[in-house]
Amino acid sequence: MIKKLRVAAYARVSTDKDDQANSLDNQRNYFTDYITRHEGWQLVNVFYDEGISGTQTKKRKGFMEMIAEAEAGEIDLIITKEVSRFARNTVDTLSYTRELKKIGVGVIFTLDNIDTRQSDGEFRLTIMASIAQEESRKTSERVKWGQRRQMEKGVVFGRDLLGYTVKDGNLYINEEEAEIVRAIFHKYTNEGKGTHIIARELQEEGMRPKRIALWSNVVILRVLRNEKYVGDLMQKKTITPDYLTHKKKYNRGEEGMVYIKEHHEPIISRDLWERTQEELQRRSPSEEQKSKYSNRYWCSGKLFCAECGRRYVSRLRKREDGSVSKTWRCIAAAHHGRKKQDADGKDIGCDNTSVNEESLKTCMNYCISLIQSEREGxxxxxxxxxxxxxxxxxxxxxxxxxxxxxxxxxxxxxxxxxxxxxxxxxxxxxxxxxxxxxxxxxxxxxxxxxxxxxxxxxxxxxxxxxxxxxxxxxxMNLQGDNELIYNEVLDRIDLHKNNVLDVWLKEIPVGIRLKIRTSGRRASYKTEILETDFIEKQ
Known part of the structure; x- marks a missing residue:
């Protein structure tokens, strides 16, 4: 008995209910008829993706399932209507058909009359795939042009946001969430509270942000800077420069934005909005201040917790003799204490220990001297x-x-x-x-x-x-104040539990792992280096 050829079909179907020509049932019937007309063929399955762009195969679940079954030896032949249905990316089209051909699986494009098993199949496929890709580019340009015209008319593109629901291209106030928006603006501008304090208060009051678990200063700032809350609409804040990858990026002037004043019903008054923007500007540090604070401490922004990946922040403590001791602690531990779960079951806090600044300086001195002594070797x-x-x-x-x-x-x-x-x-x-x-x-x-x-x-x-x-x-040649030298040569320090530190110096391809022991308290703080190892950068 002659073994039948196991044939699979692939279709990309439209989500438009009126598009009957490309409906899944019609395509199933089409492929079933096509296969039954060929003696020795049997239909394995019809794989399909619904309403997904053909420019990115990785996002098409049905397509990737079909490829996996072919690689597992369960398919001998794949049929699809057109090259544009298979993929609109020339590289993907050729890459997948070549890989399939290597494992003995051919692809037939019925309407384009292309069979990759034939000698001229790849040549003809390249031409058709290039045409499909160019058509995809033109379609992308037409869609962009159409969307911009719609934006200029005031049609809203995007999803719901805190305080507003987007429906049929319009913004409607969600009154329950709008109260949270009003509270944020009031706390910041009228009460003079900072964004960190506002975030903590909202969390303690049981208010929840939209789509994320916890409030943060970044989320608060986004609310305070969002023009939609005063009734204005700005669109094209993000763009999609590459029609093949569909990856979005912030619009940094590559395309003109669309701004419409008094577009919809506001949540806050124009007066409160303007005072808030002035307050944001007033509290925002100047470039000179940013430079000042970013360089305030030699290790600012260079200490990281090896347990949770968060930054270390400085904490000042006053000693009994009146002097000040500076320690560095994981920001997760500083905000939430030891590691635990919050009311939503999310892990917060950190169990990593703090480290005294004097210990860090001792480690830096040791590492620099170690590198200097080993320099010639x-x-x-x-x-x-x-x-x-x-x-x-x-x-x-x-x-x-x-x-x-x-x-x-x-x-x-x-x-x-x-x-x-x-x-x-x-x-x-x-x-x-x-x-x-x-x-x-x-x-x-x-x-x-x-x-x-x-x-x-x-x-x-x-x-x-x-x-x-x-x-x-x-x-070897660095001279001057020690902290300036530390800042100049230090790339980062990763702090582990049990007083283990990984010190990474700039341009040096290996790190130095130190095991330290600290003793003494208050003014008589002492640090000993117990173990030293060179470690490779991962």
């Missing part, structure tokens, strides 16, 4: 490594030679077409010759890419090592 090892890399570079394949060989093959392909058009060779001879040229080009292109990647990697390794040597010399 480290430089010697690095120079030897650089010499080894350069020897490899001298022995590598000649990239220019490969480029020349590729160009020669491409020229021969062109000449072969001319010979066929001139009647010197047959179409069949051309196809055979072209296949040979393509195999040769694939091999040469792989060698060329490998050589370029290796060249790039080795050059970057050499550059990194040369920068390492310069960094070692810089550490």
């Amino acid at each position: 480290l430089k010697k090892e690095i120079l030897e490594e650089i010499n080894c890399i350069r020897k490899k570079q001298n022995q590598k394949l000649d990239v220019q030679k490969l480029e020349k060989q590729i160009a020669q093959i491409e020229l021969k392909k062109t000449k072969a077409i001319d010979l066929m058009l001139g009647g010197v060779i047959s179409k069949e001879d051309l196809q055979n010759q072209t296949e040979w040229y393509n195999d040769k080009l694939e091999h040469l292109n792989k060698e060329f890419l490998d050589a370029k990647c290796r060249d790039k990697l080795e050059n970057s390794q050499t550059d990194a090592m040369e920068q390492y040597i310069m960094a070692l010399d810089d550490i």
Whole structure:
């Protein structure tokens, strides 16, 4: 008994109920009829995705399930109507059909009359996929143009936000949430409270933000700066520059924004809005102040908790003798204490310990002296490594030679077409010759890419090592105030439990892990280095 060919079908169906031509039932019937007309075929399944763009295959669940079953050996052949239904990204189309072909699975595009199992299938597929991709680009441009015209007319694009519901392109006040918005503006502008305090008060009062679990100063600031609450509408704050990836980014002037004043019913008055913006401006630090506070402490923004990944913040404590002791603590522990769960079951707090600033300075002094004492030995090892890399570079394949060989093959392909058009060779001879040229080009292109990647990697390794040597010399030559030196050479410190610190210096490709012990209290604080290890950067 002859084994039947296991055939799967793929369809992208419209979410528009009026689009009967592309409905799932119609496409099932179409594929069932198509397959039953071929003796020796049996339908395995009809995979489909509903209302999803064809430019990104990774987001199409049905498509990826079909590919997985094909790779598992459960499908012999895939049929789909058009290239544009399979994928509108040329790279994805060719990549997936090639991978399928390697495992013996062909793809037939019924309306485009393309079968990837045939010798000219890939050539014709490339043309059709490029056309589909260009059509996708044009469609994207048309959609963008249409959306902008709609925005200019006042149609709202986007989802609900705190205080408003979006329905049929209009904003409607959600009165229950609007009270929270009014409270935020009142607390900030009329009561003079800070964003951190407002966030804490709202959390304690049992009020919940929209779509996230906890209030934060960032969420409060977004509310205070959102023009929708005064009745104005600004759109195109984010844009999608690449129609293939669909990734959004903030609009930094690449496209003009659409601003409509007094567009909808406001939640707060114009007077409160303007006073709030003035207050935000007044409290916002100037560039000079930002620089001042960002450099206020030598390790500001450079200490991280290795347990929860959060930053360490400074805390000042007054000693009995009147002097001030500075310690650094994980911000999660500073805000919420030891690790626990809140009312919503979310983990808050941190069990990591605090560290005294004097201990950090002791560790920095030790690390700098360690690097200085090991400098010559480290430089010697690095120079030897650089010499080894350069020897490899001298022995590598000649990239220019490969480029020349590729160009020669491409020229021969062109000449072969001319010979066929001139009647010197047959179409069949051309196809055979072209296949040979393509195999040769694939091999040469792989060698060329490998050589370029290796060249790039080795050059970057050499550059990194040369920068390492310069960094070692810089550490030796640093003079002046200790804290200025620490700030200059420190990249970051990761703090673990049990008094273990990973110190990373700028431009140095290894870190220094220290185990310390602290003793004494108040004014007589002492730190000992118990263990030292070099660790590699992950």
